[in-house]
Amino acid sequence: MKSDKENNFIGLKLLSAFSIGCIGSGQMFLPIFYKKVLGLGNDKVGFIFSITPFVSFIAFPYWTSLVDKTGKYKETMIKNMLIALMCTLSIGFVPYLSETEWIRILLTSISCFGYAFFGYPVIAALVDTVILRVLANRKDLYGRQKIGVPIGFATSVFLTGFLTEKLDSLYALFIVFSIYCLSFVITVAVIDLEPHYQPIENIDDTYGSMSPTTDAASAAAVVIEDMDDGIRVTPDPSMWHLLQEPEAVRFFTFMTTMGFAIAVVQAFLYLFMENDLHASSSLVGLFGPLGSVTEIIVFFFFKQVLHRLGARRMLIVSQCIIVYRCITYVICVHISWGAYLATATQLLHGIGFSLAWSAAALQADQIAKVNLKSRAQGLLNMAFNGLGSGVGALVGGLIYEKWGATVMWAVVAVLASASIVLYTSDFVLRTIFLPISVFVKKHKK
Template sequence: MKWRIKLLSFFYLASIGIILPFLPLLFQSRGLTNGQIGMLMAIGPLVSMLVQSPWGYLSDRLRTVKKVVMFQIMMAFLLSFLLFSLDSFYLLLPAAFLFFAFAWPPLPLIDCLTLAIAREKGGSFGSYRLWGSLGFAVTALVAGSVLAVVGIERVDRIYQGLLLLALLFAALAQDAPQAAQPVGFDQLKKLVTRKEVLLFLLLIALLNTTNKVNDAFMGIFMRGIGGSEADVGLAWTIGPLSEVPVFAFSFLFLVRFNELTLLALAAAIYSLRWFLFSITTDPALVTAIQVMHGLSFGLFYVSAVSYIGKIVPQHLRASGQGLLSTFSGGVAGIMGSLLGGYIMDGFGARFLYTSCSILALVSVVAFLVLSQSQARKTAQVGDSP
C-alpha cells in the first residue's frame, strides 16, 4: 500500500511540475502581458481559496478522501483540453476558473491520505511526501529540455499524460480511515473562528505570498535575464530535488524544535533567498540559489502540516488540511500573483524580489512572537493546579 500513495504523490506533483513553471511561459508565447498572466495565475489560488475548505468538508462529510481525489483529477484532465485550446485572455478567464477548481484541490487531500497511511503503516510524513518532490523535479527537468526542442505548445500532452497516471494510482491507493463522529457545518465554522487557528493561517498566508510570487514569475524573470526554457526547467528541478533530504529527515527537526520555531527559520531562509534573487543577473546563479528552496519550502511545508494536524480535532483532519491549503495556496497565491504581476510590470524584478525579502523578514518576527506566546500558555497550563 505504501508504494501506491507514494506514486500518487509522485505523479500528481509531477503534473504541478508542468503547470507552475511552464503555464506562464505558454501564456506569454500567446501574447499575454505580465499583468494578464498574473491575473490568470491568480485564478488558481482564488478558486482554491473558495473551494478548498468545501472540498475538505465534503470529504469529511462523505467519509472518503480517495473518491473525492479521483473525481478532482478526472475533472482536471477533462477541463485541461479546454484550457490549452484557448489563446484569448477573456476566454481563458472562465476556463481557468473551472480548471483550477479541480486541478489544485487534490494536494491537501493527498496529504490527508498520506498522514493516515503513515500513522497506520509507519514512517514519517516527510518520507512519503518526498516522492512528490521527486515527481515535480524530474518532470520540470525533463519537460524543460523536451519543450526547448518541441516548443512550449506541447505542454498540454505531457500534463494530461501525468494526470492519467495520477488517476490510476489514486484508484489503487488505500482510503483514509474515517472517524465515526459525524461532521457538521457548525464544527467547521467553530474551527475557522478559533483565534489560535486563524492567526496561524494568516501568518502562513503572509509568508507563502513571497513563495507564490516566485512560483508565478521566476520563469519570466529568468527569461528576462537571458534564460531559456531548459534553464527554467533546470531551476524548477533543483528546487524540488533540494526538498528531498529535508522531507526525508524532517522528523529530526520536528523532534528537536517546535513547528513555529521551524517556520521562523524557514522565513529567514526565504528572506535571504529572495534578496539574492534581487541582485542576480545570471540564470545560472538563479539555478544555484534554488538549492535554498529545500530548507525554505521544505521546513515551511512539514511544519505547517504538522502544526495544523495538532490544533484541529482528528475528525476534522481533511477540513484542517483544506483550510491550510486555502490560506497557503489561495490567499497567498492571489496576493502573490496579482501584486507580483503589477509590481513586475511597474517596477521590475529587482524591486519585486526585494519586497519579498522584506515581507519574509516580517514573518520571521511574527512566528517567533507566536512561538513565545504559545510557550507561555503551555507553561501556565503546566503550572496550574
C-alpha cells in the same frame, strides 16, 4: 496493525510525485505560455495565475468538507482530476480560437477556473488529507511519504524544459501534464486509502505544534438539547472552530504571508529567468532536479529534523530562505552571470519547501478535532494556496509590470521579514491574535 517494515506506502509516495508533477509541468510553465504564446503582459499573467488560488479559497473548504462527510476519497479525487485535465488541455486551443486579447483572457480564465475548482484542491489539500488519514497516529512518518514530491517536481520540470527545447514549442507542457495527471488517477484507483495504523485520540503534542487544550476542544463540541423530544444533538463543528485559539490564528496568518511570497516565486521566477536573466529553457529545466536534491534529503530525515527543530522553527527557517532567495534575485539582475546564480539558488527551494509544508500540514492536523481533520487541511490551503497565493500573484504581477522585477523581489523580501516578526512576537500574539480568537469564540458559541 501492520509493522513499519510492512508498510512502505509506495502508493502514497506515488500520489505525492504525480500530483506535484502536475504543478511542475502545468502551473510553473503556464505563465511563460501566457506571455509568449498568448502575448499577454505581466499584469495580465498575474491576474490569470491568481484565479487558481482565489477560486481554490472557496473550493478547498467545499471539497474537504465533502470528503469529511461522505468518505468518498477515491471517487472525488479521480473525477476531479479528470475534469482538471480537460480544463488544462483546453488552454492549448485558445490561440487557435481567437486573436483578440480579451477573448483569449476570458477563455483562459474559464479553463483556469475549472482547474482551480476541481483539480487544485485535490493536489494541494486532499492528497495530504489522504496521507494523514492512512498514517493515522503515525504522523511522524509523514515526511517519508512526501519524498515523492521532489522526485515528481524534478522530473516534471526537467521533462517540460527538455521537451520544450527539443520540440521548440511550449505545448510540451500539456504533454507532460497529461502524463502525470493520468498516472495520478490510476494510482488513486488501485491503492488502499484506509488507515494502516490504529488511530489514537488525544495524543500529546510531541512536535511543538498547537494542539487545542481540553477546554477548547470541549467548548467546540457544543451539545444542543431538543426540549420537545429530549434528544441531545452534537452539531457538526464548522471550520471556524479551528480559529478559537490565538496560536492557531497566528499560525494561519503566517501561512497566508508565506503563501503570498511563494506565489510570487511560482508565478514569475521562470518568467524572470527567461525575460530578465535571458536563461535558456534547458537551464530553467534544471530548477526541478536542483531543488529536489535537497528536498529529498530533508524529507528523508524529516522525523529527525522535526524532533530537533520543532515545527515552529522549521517554518521560520523556511521563511528566512524565501527572504534570502528574493535578495539574491535582486542581485542577479545586476551581474552578468545572474542566470547561473539564480539557478544555483534553487538548491534552497528544496529545503524551504520541505520544511514549510511538512511542518504546516502536521500543525494543521494536530490543532483539529477528529471530525475536522480534512477541514484543517482545507483552512491551511485557503490561507497558503488560496488567499495568500491569490494576492501574491495579483500584486506581484502588477508590481512586475509597472516597476520591474527588482522592486517585486524587494517587496516580497520585506513582507516575508515582517511576517517572521509577527510569528515570533508575544506582544503581537496578545494584542492582535488573542482578540481575534476571542471574537471567534463568542460568535461561534
